[in-house]
Amino acid sequence: MALKEEKVLVIDPDKCTGCHSCEMACSIQHFGKCHSHYSRIRIQEFREVNTFIAVTCQACENAPCIKVCPMNARIRLESGAVVTNEEKCIGCRACIYACPFGAPVINPDTGKTMSCDLCMDDEIGPWCVKACTLQQAIKFVNAQDAARAKGRDMARIIAEDYMPPQQEESEFAFSFSVD
């Protein structure tokens, strides 16, 4: 089987600062107005320990929301994103309770559900990702790379035990600059 070339959102809770820029970006991109309730990505705050988790549609391979939808309104787009077809949706919210992440949100204007469409073909790409340029808490990467990057981060921690002691940079420079 060929490697999947789809791109996916990868979230790193350790880098999230709880600034809600992604929510603001999402809501204004899709609705032209600003409020967290209009955002498809939501920051769940655990303020007392300064921990913030971004919850958004993970576009699961085997998506329960697609199966559970009685109207077949949850559909997968070519980009891999799983979205609600608002014309078919009856606002029963079954996709929310079937979703292990509680990721779909309710559109406050229509009462139907909505979830991340990866900003479709917008030239900026997913707006939440760009809004997080400095913090890098949400990235948009190839599906295969998502696993590799995370794996490498973990491996680095293990590898430190197996590495030689770090050399001082100046020492290093000296040994190679003598003619």
Add this chain to the structure above:
Amino acid sequence: MSDFHGWRGQRLRLDMTNLTYEIEKLPMAYMKKWVGGRGMNTDVVYHESWAGMDPLDPQAPLCFGSGALAGTFAPLSGRTTVTAVSPMTSSVMGMDVHGHGDTNMGGAFGPAMKYAGYDQIIVKGKAKKPTWVYIYDDKVEFRDASHLWGLGSKKTTIKIVEELNDPDIRISCIGPAGENLVRFACVINNMSASGGRTGMGCVMGSKNLKAIAVGGTKPITCADPDKFKKQAWDLRDRIHTSPSAIRRRAEGSMDLFDVGNAIGINAYKNAFAGYMPRIEEVYGGMQWAEQFLFRRKGCWSCPVSCGRYTLIKEGKWAGYHCGGPEMESNCNLGCRIASYDLAGVNVLCGMANDLGLDSISAGAALSWTMECFEKGYITEEDTGGIRLEWADIEGSIKVLNMIAKREGYGDILAEGNVRVANKLGKGLDCVPHCRGLEHISVDPRITMGFSLGYAMSTRGSDHLKNYSCLEFPGCARSRAYQIDEIFGPEGAKKFWEDFPKEMTELDTKPVLCTWSEKNKCVADLVSCCCQAIGSWGGAGSWKEAYYPLFKLITGTDMTEDDLFKVAERVINTERAVWLRNGSGIQDDTHVDRFFDEGVVDGPYKGKTIDREKWAWAQQEYYKCHGWDELGFITPEKATELDIPEIIPDMEKGKEICVKWLKSDAKPTTPVFIPEAVRK
């Protein structure tokens, strides 16, 4: 639907005495006149208080204001201004002269107010028992706060979130310091975003108001969403690529320590020494981050997130975690008390937040005690057995607790340094302050723009009313076009001739300060962070950064000049709160020590402020504003700014001022008042 975009066009008035509320609709003309945030607050505080008002009078208004950009996609738009007549500040004429006080806090309270549908919340009256207020859209509930009374700001926030079972609710509250009417108590929102200065927490406590919790469902609309999106991305891109913003993200505001110490301006030993040896090795942003950074913490819609969250990993306080600190807290609770124990200092910062104390004034109270002990001005007899030596963290922890609870010696310190020194009749020369508010961590003898800014600030000594960063060589170099704009071709030529020596001279400062304070004021009016247009390059000034966003979201026909005019109106009105009490030129100055005693060490060792130059700069600054020679707003200026109602107040105020100047009354602390003025 309302006609307003960006703005809400309504404000909420809370009457704590009768536990009632009123939603007041605002006309477009009003919004254009005062714009929002700091502007609307200033209007209310000036017009709904009176000359000689006691700041703790139940009828004194306490305002929370947010601006047109709060809670939107515009970057750095999480700021909230809290304004009232300040219980902390005073005039050299006497302790009972109070003036305008305000404080600007980050976090997410302002955006939440906007989502609930209000540009402003005004609190008046005094509840019979501790109360907190829950606001959700049009619903307003006054709830009993007896179970929250006495709790720190962190616990209060957690309990309210639990009670409402709403993790998205935004809470502004006071700690024990505010309840006990410590004069420099602060308002804390989002656990550690504090509105510290000028004692707004004290005013909140005087109303028996423990907390305000706000949430809402109303989205903020834009007049021109497509252009607004583009403009917001444009500003975000500029911030994303600004080296200063990138550094600020990595190091927090502690990135200023090494810059500061390179020119020797940090507040060391009660802010009179001016240069702390090895400061950047201990306090520098990267050093701090390596040891203590648990995670960054961002204000609403801020891509930079200079906020920190501390986790102390080892040593005596291992396991302690808290929000903060930022540079000022670290400097004032650390360098100012001469401590090199960073973990201990962080504990002090965390405590100040939790107790609801302004970390700057709290640090000043500790360091004043320490200097007075060193000089032998006070003894254990004055302090009830407490003895504080430089760098005594354990002792400081104890005293901070005593201040917040107003116990023993803490009860004396809780009045603020000027009052303490006057009450004890000791250490009057050890208070570095303007208008009763202690200096922040920048020495006023070296960077003269900040120095003039402290003295002229409308809320007492403060750098953020007058953020004249362009005096720093790095900033000026990278933003030469702004120098041209401010000084004009002739002035700019002169500026560059003296460059970079101009930093330590007063010559260009009256003009620079007049511009800088309006620049900063625009940021407050639209509720955005002043850092992007102040210390960082890249984003430009208010004109490039915030005006376009403001115009696109509100769809207003206000021009750049109109908005700049509003900034001037706001600054004048704030000053009028002082002036009507008679506090003019005699308070626009520094304490004698900064004129007599040189900087102790560092590159500018020995530097003082020149008295003659200072007297000149005062007058030049007044001229730049179109005020008279005593610093009073002239009737022409008031008419030009469309605030003619202040004219009678100014006349009365001037009478008081002249009478005091002609008398032989001594100022409360030794300050420099030009002799020509006193005759």
